[in-house]
Amino acid sequence: MINIPVEHYLIVAAALFSIGLAIAITKQHLIGILLGIELMLNAVNINLIAFSRHDPERIGGQLFALFVIVVAAAEVTVALAIILRVYGHYRSVDPDKINELKK
Amino acid sequence: MEIAAFYAFSGLAIVSALFILFSKNLIYAAFALFLTFLGVAALYVLAGADFLAVTQIMVYVGGILVLLIFGIMLTQQTDRAAVSSTPNRVIVSITRQFSGFIVGAGLFGFLSYIIVTSNFKMTGETNISRSTLKTIGVELMTSHLLPFEIAAILLLVALIGAAYLALNRNPAHD
Numbered sequence: 001m002i003n004i005p006v007e008h009y010l011i012v013a014a015a016l017f018s019i020g021l022a023i024a025i026t027k028q029h030l031i032g033i034l035l036g037i038e039l040m041l042n043a044v045n046i047n048l049i050a051f052s053r054h055d056p057e058r059i060g061g062q063l064f065a066l067f068v069i070v071v072a073a074a075e076v077t078v079a080l081a082i083i084l085r086v087y088g089h090y091r092s093v094d095p096d097k098i099n100e101l102k103k
Numbered sequence: 104m105e106i107a108a109f110y111a112f113s114g115l116a117i118v119s120a121l122f123i124l125f126s127k128n129l130i131y132a133a134f135a136l137f138l139t140f141l142g143v144a145a146l147y148v149l150a151g152a153d154f155l156a157v158t159q160i161m162v163y164v165g166g167i168l169v170l171l172i173f174g175i176m177l178t179q180q181t182d183r184a185a186v187s188s189t190p191n192r193v194i195v196s197i198t199r200q201f202s203g204f205i206v207g208a209g210l211f212g213f214l215s216y217i218i219v220t221s222n223f224k225m226t227g228e229t230n231i232s233r234s235t236l237k238t239i240g241v242e243l244m245t246s247h248l249l250p251f252e253i254a255a256i257l258l259l260v261a262l263i264g265a266a267y268l269a270l271n272r273n274p275a276h277d
Contacts, residue, residue: 004106004149007218010218011215012116012146014215016116016117016143017210018207018208018211019117019121019123021210022124022206023124026124026199026200028196031129031171031174031178034174035133035171036123038136038163042159042163045143045155045159046146049150052152053151058238058242059152059238062152062239063242065155066239069155069159069162072163072167073166074261076170076171077261077265078261078265081265081268081269083178084174084177084269085268087177087178093178
């Protein structure tokens, strides 16, 4: 079995993380920002799992990635509920138009 | 063979992530995110994390992506006449495009410089031929029991909080 060097995983994860950050900055839509954040969380998980290959007895990296997935699932449900409330209040999902706490 | 699969799936993930970045239609972006998640799950399999790959597909593709698509559908623009030709369009100003490109490219250059210049000295053999299911189960129930229980409570709190937040408390509809 050929071993892929760990640097290749890290480069792919760095590329996905940078693209996710660019998405979160660029999109003027609250759900678009959420897509970018999900992509960044996934890129971090690739790093954890790539390093976890070298620790096959106590796979700490994979367990950490499992908890990251749990927290990401909780985060996206609460964020979508908040986005729906904000949309019901302002009739807009553009983060630049939402500039008051109370209207 | 394995090398070719690795490059094919990482290329799939990166190309569909770039499609999300440049796509103006949010529904297309969500489906491209589906392809990215599949590519990342294949990378998990190639790194020997079989349980994590199945969890990734079930949680992200089966749960989070469906939620995101519901969110896109529920937050349609109210001015239907103006957007009927270009539904789900995301307005992207040129300054945001510029700053996003600068920050993303700068971060990627910085991170890849660090990764290339550092030399990792790995100890321990990379035995990834056997399944990780048993190890994950034993570790979750012994040394990681407290985070496991905290994750359960966190999920319960998120469930109740999201249901409470999404309730229609508009006084006009009472």
